[in-house]
Amino acid sequence: MQACKISQMYDLKETIAGEIFAGREYPWEVLDDIGDFIMKLGATLNPDRYEKRGENIWIARSASVDPSAHITGPCIIDERTEVRPGAFIRGKAIVGKNCVVGNSTELKNAILFNVVQVPHYNYVGDSVLGFHSHMGAGSITSNVKSDKSLVLVKDGMETIETGRKKLGAMLGDYVEVGCNSVLNPGTVICPHSNIYPLSSVRGVVPARSIFKSGKGTQIVAKN
Template identity: 65%
Template sequence: MKLNVSELLDLSHTLAGDYLAQFEYPWQALDGIKELILALGPTLPTGEYDQPAPNVWVHKTAKVFPSAYLGAPCIIGPETEVRHCAFIRGSALVGANCVVGNSVELKNVILFDNVQTPHYNYVGDSILGYKSHMGAGSITSNVKSDKTLVVVRNGEERIETGRKKFGAILGDHVEVGCNSVLNPGTVIGRNTSIYPTSSVRGTIPADSIFKAQNDIAARK
């Protein structure tokens, strides 16, 4: 499976497009998300974005519920909803027409346009591609239990990331079923669906249906 940025993500659907284009693999971009947001924020049109707190930019058409927490730095894009008790810890670039739902926690992430994390999701040290969707209760696990550095497993290939914290990369149009866990270093190709209550690790090919770790069918 090819894991290049261009194979997984349509960069026209995020403010981070030029930034991501610099990298071979998308997880290489995780280290610089905070600095990216701090550089992008001051360039956003002041007539279109409010700045309710230092280094927090919210598009005027976005809907942020009163009980949501927006930690700096973050950018909330046009027509996005940040619902009750959402916890954006910081370093979150959230695109247009997204849903950050009730009790969802985001930390060091890029959400492309039209991403939905609607119910009880944790997304940390991850990138979610255009129109990807996390079912209720599905999470990214971003630290290995033994605290060793995350390795991406791609068939027989092992790619050292050098990162202690790395959740998942979701390609465009990925559907993750309810109550699934994406283990550290998971990479899911475009147009793939994950069955509910799955435990996913390694790389999952594009245009697939993941039923179990050893039961992955090609989408017809």
């Protein structure tokens, strides 16, 4: 499943966490290691640029974190990022440079590359969001199947068994997710693709595509 590979999905220069992807083929392979990676990386960060706040929480001194935001470690928030009122970061989260984590947004076991926006009422769990990706208001990553079975990644007739009970969404670079969309467990959205508002997405959305759901799901190539 070539389209889902890390090399096809992400510019690894656009995250402080590039090293975690080394030697991996698919992005969900890093999810079990995020917490340990944060603690290892955090200990190496320059204290002139990053302040350690609480247990295993490192926040860039240039970041803006509202006092009402709740952050549990391990966590790294990189430079010039804005964490807005009421944000809830539940741990094992790496938030890149120039990101926005907004009002009532919840993060858990996730990597956000640089310039990612999750600005309004978003849930991002067990997921990787690529450079310059954006989730519209109310859009969420659903990370557990209703029957609690292991998550599969499906692309047409091709299926990958991930062996994971919890797996949210993998968003490639420059992905745009419309408001109030649900990204079902194991969704992969390849780079430069757009998801229409109110969509229920599952499987693999090809690169440079537009996904529309409603009376019938459509995936069309961008011009």
